[in-house]
Amino acid sequence: MKLARNILLVDDEAAWLRTLAVTLNRLVPEADIDSCVDSRQVKNRLQVGDYALVLLDLTMPFHSGEELLAMIRSDFPNTRVIIVTGVNEVDTAVRCIKKGAYDYFIKTDNVDDLGHTVRRALEVVGLERNYLYIKEKFLSRTLDTPQAFNNILTCEPQLLDQFRYLEAVSCSPEPLLMYGASGTGKSEFAKSCHTLYSPNEPFISLNLAGISSEFFEQKMCGQLYHHSNGELDAVVGLLHQVGSGVIYLNEIGALPLNAQVRLLEFLETKQYYPLGSDTAYPVKCKFVVSTQDDLRKLHQAGEFRSDLLYRLRAHKIKLPPLAARQLDIAMLINHFIALAAAEMNLPAPIQPADLAPSLAGYDFPGNLHELKGMVFDAVSRSDGIALNTSAFMEAINEHKLLTEGPQDLIIFPKVLPTLAQMNQALMDEAMSRTANNQTAAAQVLGISQSALSRRLKGH
Numbered sequence: 001m002k003l004a005r006n007i008l009l010v011d012d013e014a015a016w017l018r019t020l021a022v023t024l025n026r027l028v029p030e031a032d033i034d035s036c037v038d039s040r041q042v043k044n045r046l047q048v049g050d051y052a053l054v055l056l057d058l059t060m061p062f063h064s065g066e067e068l069l070a071m072i073r074s075d076f077p078n079t080r081v082i083i084v085t086g087v088n089e090v091d092t093a094v095r096c097i098k099k100g101a102y103d104y105f106i107k108t109d110n111v112d113d114l115g116h117t118v119r120r121a122l123e124v125v126g127l128e129r130n131y132l133y134i135k136e137k138f139l140s141r142t143l144d145t146p147q148a149f150n151n152i153l154t155c156e157p158q159l160l161d162q163f164r165y166l167e168a169v170s171c172s173p174e175p176l177l178m179y180g181a182s183g184t185g186k187s188e189f190a191k192s193c194h195t196l197y198s199p200n201e202p203f204i205s206l207n208l209a210g211i212s213s214e215f216f217e218q219k220m221c222g223q224l225y226h227h228s229n230g231e232l233d234a235v236v237g238l239l240h241q242v243g244s245g246v247i248y249l250n251e252i253g254a255l256p257l258n259a260q261v262r263l264l265e266f267l268e269t270k271q272y273y274p275l276g277s278d279t280a281y282p283v284k285c286k287f288v289v290s291t292q293d294d295l296r297k298l299h300q301a302g303e304f305r306s307d308l309l310y311r312l313r314a315h316k317i318k319l320p321p322l323a324a325r326q327l328d329i330a331m332l333i334n335h336f337i338a339l340a341a342a343e344m345n346l347p348a349p350i351q352p353a354d355l356a357p358s359l360a361g362y363d364f365p366g367n368l369h370e371l372k373g374m375v376f377d378a379v380s381r382s383d384g385i386a387l388n389t390s391a392f393m394e395a396i397n398e399h400k401l402l403t404e405g406p407q408d409l410i411i412f413p414k415v416l417p418t419l420a421q422m423n424q425a426l427m428d429e430a431m432s433r434t435a436n437n438q439t440a441a442a443q444v445l446g447i448s449q450s451a452l453s454r455r456l457k458g459h
């Protein structure tokens with residue numbers, strides 16, 4: 001969605017209107033400026049043009065600025081008004097602010113101030129319109145571009161909601177922050193965002209785990225090398241390569257503090273300097289970032305800047321772990337079977353009906369990476385008819401052993417002990433752990449004190 005940049009200047013003095021238009025063109029070159037010298041035409045002009053801002057004179061024949069302000073506030077609530085007034089009308093201008101004007105400007109004031117006020121008002125209107133658009137899109141139950149989500153299979157309502165949210169916010173120039181453990185589909189969502197935002201521009205992804213501040217800056221901004229013979233060499237940075245596309249920064253929580261300052265500058269000033277150069281270049285891309293960490297906790301630990309955190313959280317998506325997506329498991333297994341069979345040039349085996357239910361209690365710590373790996377392993381072991389499920393069972397048992405912890409494991413020697421040796425070893429261990437208290441040791445072993453006593457004597 002493009003932000004509105006159209007401004008209508010209204011004044012009955014044609015010469016002043018011309019001067020104002022020239023000045024604003026110079027101060028706010030990104031704006032499109034129209035003017036209207038007849039107060040009776042203002043309503044008509046607002047009906048046909050989508051104006052973000054009206055600069056309104058107070059004293060005009062036919063309709064006063066105050067009257068027009070009331071009409072604009074009621075009929076065109078998405079358009080902001082700045083009152084432009086002479087020194088002798090400041091009281092009226094202040095009254096207009098109370099009635100909903102965004103600001104007022106006295107004709108004799110420094111025009112640079114007017115430039116700042118106009119730019120601020122345009123930003124406010126842009127944000128308001130963006131917010132309204134996002135709200136409307138999110139509340140509608142349908143997707144405009146369902147094909148953007150072709151790579152994300154799901155029938156979980158919470159993920160379908162995320163599709164609608166992503167479609168609504170993808171047009172916004174603000175960054176998108178995704179939370180989710182490894183393998184929950186963050187890269188796929190970043191790609192969908194790219195398809196929605198700028199499908200014909202590049203998509204570039206950078207993993208920030210273990211990155212240094214210097215490398216980050218060089219990678220993003222590029223570098224200019226000045227040789228002693230006067231020649232120049234340039235390494236092009238990602239911000240140049242990505243142009244108006246999408247840059248996906250994975251593991252944002254790992255970004256060192258100095259590099260966080262740089263990223264914040266890219267977001268706020270919308271420009272960057274290649275290393276070794278003092279020429280500023282524009283940042284035109286959309287930033288999508290993701291993390292597995294709780295950035296607020298990182299901030300509390302002094303590892304993440306709060307200003308960057310607030311800037312990044314403009315739009316955010318939380319992706320659920322695979323274990324919370326039970327409706328999807330059977331469908332995802334089939335999807336990965338088809339992928340694996342195509343990749344290995346094998347016939348696609350059939351998924352046993354009881355496989356997905358048997359995985360219901362498993363928590364998939366590696367999420368979709370893990371499920372995909374299991375299916376690929378299973379397909380490679382299959383006979384081409386039924387899917388070999390041993391890969392799944394092995395993974396589940398391995399995981400059980402790991403999560404139960406080494407203290408719960410009995411590690412047997414290569415040559416197994418006899419039962420008598422195990423009995424003796426168990427009794428010795430229980431007696432030693434209970435400081436030779438037979439009653440307590442018997443309790444630990446699950447037998448009576450007299451039975452333990454008998455056995456100890458027997459040995």
Ligand SMILES: Nc1ncnc2c1ncn2[C@@H]1O[C@H](COP(=O)(O)OP(=O)(O)OP(=O)(O)O)[C@@H](O)[C@H]1O
Pocket residue numbers: 151152153154180181182183184185186187188189250332335368369372
């Ligand atoms: N809903 C889905 N449908 C089909 N495939 C999916 C889906 N979500 C993710 N995948 C696939 O699962 C794998 C893991 O997903 P992805 O790489 O997007 O996760 P991630 O959260 O970005 O992981 P990491 O944090 O490790 O980078 C990828 O091969 C991806 O194509």
